[in-house]
Amino acid sequence: MSDLPYRRATFRQADRTDNKVSLYNSGQPLGVECVGCGRRALTFADPKAFARLQGDMTRLQALKFKCTKCGSREVQLWMFYSDEHREKFMERPVGGPEF
Ligand SMILES: [Zn+2]
Numbered sequence: 001m002s003d004l005p006y007r008r009a010t011f012r013q014a015d016r017t018d019n020k021v022s023l024y025n026s027g028q029p030l031g032v033e034c035v036g037c038g039r040r041a042l043t044f045a046d047p048k049a050f051a052r053l054q055g056d057m058t059r060l061q062a063l064k065f066k067c068t069k070c071g072s073r074e075v076q077l078w079m080f081y082s083d084e085h086r087e088k089f090m091e092r093p094v095g096g097p098e099f
Contacts, residue, residue, distance in 0.1 A: 011078070011079075011080055011081070011085040011088070011089070012078070012079055013076060013077065013078055013079075014030070014060045014061065014077035014078065014079050015061075016059065016061055017059075018059065018060045018061070018077075018079065019056070019057050019058055019059050019060060020053040020056035020057065020058050020060065021053065021054070021055065021056065021057060022060075022079075023044065023053055023060060023079065024050070024053035024054050024056075026079050026080065026081055027081070028079065028080040028081065028082075028083075028086050029042040029043060029044045029045040029050065029080075029086070030042065030043050030044050030060065030077055030078070030079065031077065031078030031079070031080060031086065031089045031090075032065055032075050032076075032077060032078075033075060033076045033077075033078060034067040034069065034070060034072050034074070034075055035072060035074040035075060035076060036067060036070045036071075036072030036074060037067060037069050037070040037072065039067055039068075039069045039070070040089060040090060042086070042090065043065075060077050061077065063077075
């Protein structure tokens with residue numbers, strides 16, 4: 001149990017207060033997971049797109065996504081605080097991340 005705060009701080013679901021500025025401050029792109037089929041992708045991974053996050057207060061949960069595999073618009077958003085955790089997210093194609 002002692003490592004729980006560490007894991008929360010490095011890999012967590014975006015909440016309603018998170019915006020593009022908090023994503024920018026995390027230093028990592030946004031993880032998008034389709035609720036319909038479990039497909040995972042990263043967005044704002046391009047350096048130019050990432051740089052445009054700065055100063056943008058748009059809430060992450062207000063962003064619209066559509067899964068290219070199953071067409072679902074229902075997604076879970078994940079934020080990362082290290083390359084390692086971002087890579088772990090992309091290694092697991094289906095199912096929730098490990099906590
Ligand atoms: Zn899908």
